[in-house]
Amino acid sequence: MADKTAFEIPEQMRALADKSVDQAKKAFDEFMGATVKAVEKSETSAKTLQSSARDVNRQALAFLEANVAASFDFAQKLVRARTVEELGQIQQEYLKSQVETAQSQSKDMAEAIGKAASSVQQPGKK
Template sequence: MSDEARDRFEIPKEMRTMAEASFEQARKTFEKFVAAAQAAAGSIEERGATVREGAKDVREKAVAYAEKNVQASLDHAQLLLKAKDLPEVMRLQSEYVQAQMRALAEQASEMSQIVGKAAIEAAKPKV
């Protein structure tokens, strides 16, 4: 491939559409996850001072996850911009989607543990 052809490399419309769909799916999944975490945090906050710490942990973790996921998306976009050919774009997209799905699963598991711990603390009788 000549330097001129490499400089003019454009992502085919079909690949761009697939990448956008994958990104949209990951974004929607994360938005649902954050909404559920926020709803859980809101209901936990109603339990009083004992639970505020747990709700704070949930909020902090949700923000940290959001920051991590946005950074991963930006890093991925930067890698796509540097792709030299279609196979590299496909490989990068596949790796990104797999990594994001793993990250979202881990985040959901961690958030579940945090919310569960907060709920247990909230249910403890006050002494």
């Protein structure tokens, strides 16, 4: 059998190395904890963003549906008009209604987008 070569490290060096390893492990554990929290927060933000985008999309679709319905209603009224004056009145009423609707929908959409942006910045508050 081969003789074992003595390998002596002073006790102070061992203690220092042991302490360094413990500190490195503690720093790594803290880093991993912070990383896990960051990932969880980004996942929460992504879910909140998806939910908010879904809400905005639904509202946009509702506006689209209402606008198309108003257009069909307008077309039906035009088809039933008997005079040029009646055509003009129907056109005027439709334009006035569409301007009011557009203003209302723009305001509502801006609020919905603002809420969506706010909910992404502050998850958990809706």
